[in-house]
Amino acid sequence: MLIRRPDDIPSSEITPESTYVNRRQFVGAAGALALAGLAAPAVLGASRRPATGEAQDDKLTPEEDATSYNNFYEFGTGKDDPKRNAGTLRPRPWSVQVDGLVKAPKRWDLDDLLRGLAKEDKVYRHRCVEAWSMVIPWQGVRLRDVLARLEPTPSAKFVEFTTLLDPQQMPGQRTATLRWPYKEGLRLDEAMNPLAMLATGMYGKTIPNQNGAPLRLVVPWKYGFKGIKSIVRIRLTDTQPSTSWNDAAASEYGFYANVNPTVDHPRWTQAKERRIGEFLRRNTLMFNGYAEQVGSLYAGMDLRKFY
Ligand SMILES: Nc1nc2c(c(=O)[nH]1)N[C@H]1C(S)=C(S)[C@@H](COP(=O)(O)O)O[C@H]1N2
Numbered sequence: 001m002l003i004r005r006p007d008d009i010p011s012s013e014i015t016p017e018s019t020y021v022n023r024r025q026f027v028g029a030a031g032a033l034a035l036a037g038l039a040a041p042a043v044l045g046a047s048r049r050p051a052t053g054e055a056q057d058d059k060l061t062p063e064e065d066a067t068s069y070n071n072f073y074e075f076g077t078g079k080d081d082p083k084r085n086a087g088t089l090r091p092r093p094w095s096v097q098v099d100g101l102v103k104a105p106k107r108w109d110l111d112d113l114l115r116g117l118a119k120e121d122k123v124y125r126h127r128c129v130e131a132w133s134m135v136i137p138w139q140g141v142r143l144r145d146v147l148a149r150l151e152p153t154p155s156a157k158f159v160e161f162t163t164l165l166d167p168q169q170m171p172g173q174r175t176a177t178l179r180w181p182y183k184e185g186l187r188l189d190e191a192m193n194p195l196a197m198l199a200t201g202m203y204g205k206t207i208p209n210q211n212g213a214p215l216r217l218v219v220p221w222k223y224g225f226k227g228i229k230s231i232v233r234i235r236l237t238d239t240q241p242s243t244s245w246n247d248a249a250a251s252e253y254g255f256y257a258n259v260n261p262t263v264d265h266p267r268w269t270q271a272k273e274r275r276i277g278e279f280l281r282r283n284t285l286m287f288n289g290y291a292e293q294v295g296s297l298y299a300g301m302d303l304r305k306f307y
């Protein structure tokens, strides 16, 4: 039997608050139907399981919270700074420099880069290394589809991403809170994983400036700082690229930065998280709940070492 494995959160788990309470009463009935071998009504979501065995009640974070509580140091270090200050960012026209180990290095207009690629809607958990989390509906394309268009050469092993450097548009860059521009990177096989996405939208709308317009990386099994915003350059390399947070504090922010409840940050536990909008803290899940889809990428690696 072919069981399709859900990448994203079952739609039943992202119901608005009003229906959420009712759903809890329905779960038992849906489970009974499933046990009886019957197809439970899709609206109950019983035909799709959470990404891990652990029961999850992931409901969508209110759009207002996801777009007003942000980390985007190019606009300030306070959570409310990005929304307040990101109006100076001009997300169009936008180009992305593609270079390094690709068939044909070139500067792409963003719309040309994405033209014709399959659009995706994905609801992903989003777990910041600071131990807060959200559940966000993203729209965009698979990173692997963009990479296929760029045709990495056989020697390419990593992909590096760079954020815009422009203190006029990004006033936070007038202060050396990080070494600008912000940089991030993935191993190429991580980047090719179907979960990895380049988002252009969220909540069915164009992605707001404060969330990383016009193009932002989403890698839901990793801590949020890997999800680099406002990308202007994609470079393929054969060596592991340096990354902003790892440069700033290597003992606190690893290159891999996979969500791992058993490896604490030097200054706080990663076993639990505060879901924005909820009162009680939740248990953090291994690989943020995506172990089935990404765990094999790290076979043989010491996950304690590769924080
Ligand atoms: N360029 C850039 N990208 C960035 C950051 C940043 O400061 N600058 N912050 C990161 C961190 S720490 C997190 S948790 C997420 C936050 O994304 P959100 O504001 O959409 O929730 O963006 C990541 N991407």
Ligand SMILES: [Mo]
Pocket: 071, 127, 128, 129, 130, 223, 224, 225
């Ligand atoms: Mo973060």
